[in-house]
Amino acid sequence: MIRPRSLILQTMARLLLPLQLLFSVFMLLRGHDLPGGGFIAGLVASAGFILFLFAFGIPATRALLGVDPRSVTGAGLLLAVASALLGLLGGDPAFTAQWWQPAIPLIGTIKIGSPIIFDVGVYLTVIGALLTIVVSLAEAEE
């Protein structure tokens, strides 16, 4: 069923993908204070890629991704585990949250913490896993 064919779908996908990715990053970063977070953001980003996949087919999507979705899954898991181990460096048990609040000129104080890094890990794992599944299924179709 996935053949590059519909002009409307292709145009829409090309326009929507960057917006969806931007939106997913937005959801990811605001997640700690407002509705959002890694899981939701991962789903949004995956939806963008899946739409693109429907419109342009597998080779184009793989070329767009640049990396194998399986590697993205692995990177996400590694990042999540690494963020959990940050606590050990500070002498705390693993998974203890570590926070830094550096003041950056013009922007103001931002907060960076190991839970945010953990959330990025969740984000990447969700994208990687979903795309692995969808790309596999789509390939099986052909």
Place this chain on the structure above:
Amino acid sequence: MLVAVLAGFILAALVPWLQPYFGERAGRLYALLPAALTLYFATFLPGVAAGEASQAVYPWVPGLGLELAFYLDGLSLLLALLISGIGAFVVLYAGDYLHGDPRQARFFVQLLAFMASMLGLVLSDNLIALFIFWELTSITSYLLIGFDHEDATARRAALQGLVVTVGGGLALLAGLVLLGTVAGTYTISEIVTQGEAIREHGHYVPLLLLVLLGAFTKSAQVPFHFWLPNAMAAPTPVSAYLHSATMVKAGVYLLARLHPALGGTDAWIAICSLIGGATMVTGAYLAVRSTGIKWVLAYSTVMALGTLTMLAGVGTEAAMVAFVVFLLGHSLYKGALFLVAGGLEHGTGTKDLLAMGGLRRAMPITALLAAVSALSLAGLPPLFGFIGKELMLESLLAAPFAGVLLTLLAVVTALLVVAAAGAVALRPFFGPYRETPEVPHEPSNAMLAGPAVLGLLSLLFGLVPGIPGDAFVSAAAGALSSEPVHAHLALWHGLTLPLGLSALAVAGGALLYSRWDRARAAMRRIDAPLYERGPEAGYDRLMAALSDLARRVTPVLQHGYLRYYIATTVLTLVALVGLTLITRYEGGLATAIDVRFYELAIAVLFVVATVFACRTQSRLGAVVSVGVVGYAVALFYLLFSAPDLSITQILVETLTVILLVLVLFKLPGFVSFSSPRQRAWDALVAGLLGTLVTLLLLVAVDHQFAAPISEYHLAESVPLGHGRNVVNVIIVDYRALDTLGEIFVVALAAIGVYSMIQYTRPAREERS
């Protein structure tokens, strides 16, 4: 001491990176580690000889009271020295034995990991840590026996060893937990001081039986002896190391270690002496009956393990000294003989003693080394093995239980062993020269170093028995009997009864060896029916019965029909939870619940979409209407102010529908529908689950079982979690470990789908 134990594991982890750089010389490099460990342990000798014991404790899982506690007394030190000392020669030897083999790196990883596990086992002062190292030795042994994994015999032998030792290990775990509960501590050095309390406890007998089962399977006692000779499928350095000098000693080590705590009772003495005695004779008999050089040695190892178990059972001070001397003597000569056997196999291309002969001209050094160690095996003066045998006979003559029987068994064993030693040391080297598959040649120096040094030690300790006697035999025997022991070892005890018995055995053994070929034929005639009903046949039948059971049970449980899986799961849940709810719950159900009209509207939407999904005749229609149910749930989340959940639900629903469409699109329309009877049954199952969940919700609303944690979460979200979105703080901070587990599940699901599709692809491509 922690570093000493872990060094082997660390080096094992580094092997894959080191191997390419050092190639063929890597074995020599790795041998430096056990050599260094030998020196390190040797520094403890003076202290231990003076009766001191070293301890080192490192917390491991403090919450469970689990610690890495190491304890070094005479017994541990003796074994640690044997493990690291013989380990150094075996590693050195293996480098040349596996010359040019591309699997060298894998071999060294497993061998070094085994060495470290074994060191951990003999040094552990905590029962649980000991058990973990115990199982690690079983697993590394499994990998090493099955090293030649393309050979079905090796695979079978590896599995057999694993099943027997790990099966015994399960019993041991239960026994150790019982022991720890009875003694009130898992620290071995404390347990051994409470012997009387443990022996009088009501759980003593089951505890003893479980521990003994573990020790007997590991140390290949009758009727579990069959796995050890089969383990000879492993490369020869492994046989020399694991299956003669070290791992199989773990069982007798445990007996010795726990002797002060468990030993001395009638049950202990009877079981250990009789099983040990039976194993001893069986091993010696089978050794004479075999013709493969490794099999002869393996069965003589079974003999030695039986002897050690028997001595641990006898338990007198003299028996303890004999135990330590015999153990040391056996490790020295058996390690050497296996390495010689490997050299013979390497040099001639055969393992069959009958195919060898007259090799003394081609392999003079090997012949000499074989002779020295075989003399020790046969128990002839002036080798160290002689002293061990004399002490054993002496202690058996004075044994409090069945002394005459045990002495008789020991004399018969000694006789048989003399013949077996002759078969190993004389048969290949003397007599007429026989053609072998390869032109016989001496092995390399690295392969001769081990047997040479071990043989020299056998000779030196035999001539000057004071050296081992003062250095560790007294200390080790003291650890066994919980009282200080002063061993005076001597080569010449005067014209005593044991000496006479020894002479008798040697004469009989020499006679037996001179008629070895005829004796073997007679033995094979006599015992053929026994083999068919022996323990190994029993093992085979047990394994066959297990496979058969699995073959019958699997189609019942794993039938492959998703609808029955779901029905089974749902009905089990309803039965278990429903029954508990009816019989245990005493509170009421919530009755006053105010429902808004828009909530009711969404509920109606639910029902309509569900009914439509059940009734529709189109696949796509069913998928979409299930999606509608999902969106309705998302609406509910929104109404109850859970925007995160709501967003997630909508996204997941959308993606699910897309995925389902992707999968279902190509499928033809529904062809067969379930029968009305089937539908009624499905409705019943679904209705039961619905009723149960409704009841549970009403109970939950009515009844507050514990103070809700949500208030804590809300209060601490900003100060502790630095976030105002409590849901997200819970996910990534409060309960990050759960989330980590969940994303691993997500990743696993992806791998599962991927591999399933990739796996079926080639088959489909072949068809098309």
